[in-house]
Amino acid sequence: MIGVGKAKQYASVLDKPLSRGRQEVSLSAFAFLFSELVQYNQTQVDNIAELERRLEDAGYAVGARVLELLCHREKGNRRETRLLGILSFIHSTVWKVLFGKVADSLEKGTEHEDEYMISEKELLVNRFISVPKDMGAFNCGAFVAGIVKGVLDNSGFPAVVTAHFVPIEGQHRPRTTILIKFAEEAVGKVNQSWVVSGA
Amino acid sequence: MPPLTPPKSGDALFASVDRVNAELFTLTYGAMVRQLLTDLEEVEEVNKQLDQMGYNIGTRLVDEFLAKSNVSRCDDFKETADVIAKVSMKTEVTWVRDMLRGDDAYEMRVKLIKQVPEEYPYKDDD
Numbered sequence: 001m002i003g004v005g006k007a008k009q010y011a012s013v014l015d016k017p018l019s020r021g022r023q024e025v026s027l028s029a030f031a032f033l034f035s036e037l038v039q040y041n042q043t044q045v046d047n048i049a050e051l052e053r054r055l056e057d058a059g060y061a062v063g064a065r066v067l068e069l070l071c072h073r074e075k076g077n078r079r080e081t082r083l084l085g086i087l088s089f090i091h092s093t094v095w096k097v098l099f100g101k102v103a104d105s106l107e108k109g110t111e112h113e114d115e116y117m118i119s120e121k122e123l124l125v126n127r128f129i130s131v132p133k134d135m136g137a138f139n140c141g142a143f144v145a146g147i148v149k150g151v152l153d154n155s156g157f158p159a160v161v162t163a164h165f166v167p168i169e170g171q172h173r174p175r176t177t178i179l180i181k182f183a184e185e186a187v188g189k190v191n192q193s194w195v196v197s198g199a
Numbered sequence: 200m201p202p203l204t205p206p207k208s209g210d211a212l213f214a215s216v217d218r219v220n221a222e223l224f225t226l227t228y229g230a231m232v233r234q235l236l237t238d239l240e241e242v243e244e245v246n247k248q249l250d251q252m253g254y255n256i257g258t259r260l261v262d263e264f265l266a267k268s269n270v271s272r273c274d275d276f277k278e279t280a281d282v283i284a285k286v287s288m289k290t291e292v293t294w295v296r297d298m299l300r301g302d303d304a305y306e307m308r309v310k311l312i313k314q315v316p317e318e319y320p321y322k323d324d325d
Binding site for chain 2: 019025029033041057065069100124
């Protein structure tokens with residue numbers, strides 16, 4: 001029997017089993033990588049709306065993959081069919097896996113039936129970002145908004161997701177709120193798409 | 200040449216910094232590569248960009264590493280490579296630790312592709 005220190009050699013990286021997700025890298029490595037991402041996108045766009053759009057698209061891809069990964073690993077391949085279910089999945093499980101803690105709060109919008117908000121005192125991605133005055137209300141949380149959008153869209157709950165700064169009394173830095181506005185077909189219904197008929 | 204003894208080992212340094220999930224890091228990197236591929240389309244161009252970005256990240260990383268670990272000035276290339284392999288790479292990205300072997304330190308080029316050494320010092324996650 002070969003010693004336990006020996007690692008299996010796989011033909012390609014796709015044959016390796018999924019990791020358990022406990023590996024970590026230093027925060028600064030991620031912060032530098034994210035800053036390069038933002039800097040690169042700044043060179044490709046002319047205005048802030050486009051920059052936010054691009055960050056959101058990048059996050060969308062992450063969200064789609066995170067959903068698949070977590071569905072398999074954490075939820076035993078069961079998918080959420082209810083709105084509140086998927087929201088609480090994002091607010092706790094997704095946040096816990098990606099950022100190490102559950103989101104600070106999940107609220108329902110008071111003005112509209114189809115609006116929900118996830119708030120965070122300090123988003124991880126914004127921690128080392130400073131926005132110059134001439135960029136106005138630009139928020140790198142657009143990346144996180146993209147992640148949430150990716151998860152929602154691929155679960156069958158299409159929505160428009162944006163990130164906003166909300167200044168709070170007594171706090172030097174504003175809170176970040178991810179605003180989720182669900183599309184018509186997502187609200188108030190059990191999600192019935194993808195009904196798979198057994199063979 | 201006196202042996203280099205770093206004041207803080209790589210593991211201790213890594214334990215003292217804040218950490219994030221490696222999957223977030225990996226997925227973000229993947230998103231970045233995807234963006235580059237969509238924008239630039241030419242593989243050579245993408246590689247050049249990635250190289251430039253990696254360079255930028257590297258200079259900032261080494262600044263932080265030097266600030267945190269108090270190693271003294273390195274006398275020659277071999278020492279520098281040695282320190283990087285043993286201390287700094289452990290600090291910043293754990294998984295690289297297993298791929299960099301002491302012998303490769305003669306080349307400053309850091310290999311981020313898996314090599315095939317006799318045995319890996321870590322257990323498989325099963």
